[in-house]
Amino acid sequence: MDLSNRTDLIVGATSGIGRELARRFAAAGSTVAVGGRSPQALSELDGEGFGAFGVDVRDSASVVSLRDAVLARHPELDTVVTMSGVMLLEDLHDPAHFEAARTTIDTNLLGTIRVIDAFTPHMMQRCAGTFITVTSGIAFMPFPPMPSYAASKAAVHAYSEALRAQLDGTGVDVVELVPPAVSTAGQEKVNPLALPLDDFATEVMQLLSQNPTPHEILVKGVLMHRWAERDGTYDDLVAQRSRALAMLPSREG
Structure with a gap:
């Protein structure tokens, strides 16, 4: 993928990985628009020269409004990154976890x-472009204290595979970014093994720049998760990660 002359929208770019990738894409020569919910973060990104748009991906009308506003300003849009996500602990012993x-x-x-549904007609009309979905190493080897997070990311992986198959022949590609634990939003305090954000972003940009672009962007730090079942390490690794269940209220003491 040539990153030097693209027009990108990153939905969920107000913090962490999304924000860093927005800066990296711009530094590579692309025009970058960003979407998110935080007015303060959007104002800061606007000050950096990004086109900043408010959006709540849980609200279909908000997503449609985002699409209309972005395409009015950037009719040449050719890359959409779906970065929005939440990571919530859930204690399955407590029925109240359902809201999480x-x-x-x-x-x-x-x-x-x-987000994908909103922009698919535009991409297909162009007969070119790329969707970049974002999953997680946890999609392939769950972290037991976050069961719905793991399930949601596994579902996005399967959805990405199906979307790629359905868009085959249209000129629109689907690339899946699979991060490991990355040191953003204080994760370095929770997981000292989390990959530094700068190192992660550098490796992602290198992988995205390959021709052809891999369908899965797998930095070295996520390979143990992605291929755990194939390599026969899955059960042991899940057992190790299950020790983190001790942080849940029902397991304390």
């Missing part, structure tokens, strides 16, 4: 689908 599950699925899975 609902929020997670509505944001991570249905939010992704809403």
Whole structure:
């Protein structure tokens, strides 16, 4: 993928990985628009020269308004990145966890689908372009304290595979970005093994620049998750990760 002359929309770029990738794409020479919910973050990104648009991916009308506003300003749009996501702990011993599950699925899975649905007609009319979906190493090897997060990302992986198959022959490609734990939003305090954001973004840009672009963007730090079942390490790794269940209220003491 030539990153030097694209017009990108990154939905969920107000923090973390999305924000860093927006800066990297712009530095590579692309025009970048960003979408998100935080007015303060959008104002900051606007100050950096990005086209900033408010959007709540849980609201279909908001996503449609985003599409109309972005295409009015950037009719040449050729890349849409669906980055919005939440990571919530859930204690399955407590029925109240369902609200966290609902929020997670509505944001991570249905939010992704809403954004893709909104921009698919534009991409198909162009007969060219790329959707970049964002899953997680947790899609392939769950982190037990976050069951709905794992389920939502596994679903986005399957949806991405199906979307790629359905768009085959249209000129529109689907690329799946699969991050491991990355040190954003304080994750370095929770997981000292989290990959530094700068290192992660550098490796992602290198992989995206390959020709042809891989269908899955897999940095070295996520390979152990992606291929755990194939490599016969899955059960042991899930057992190790299950120790984190001790952080849930019902397991304390």
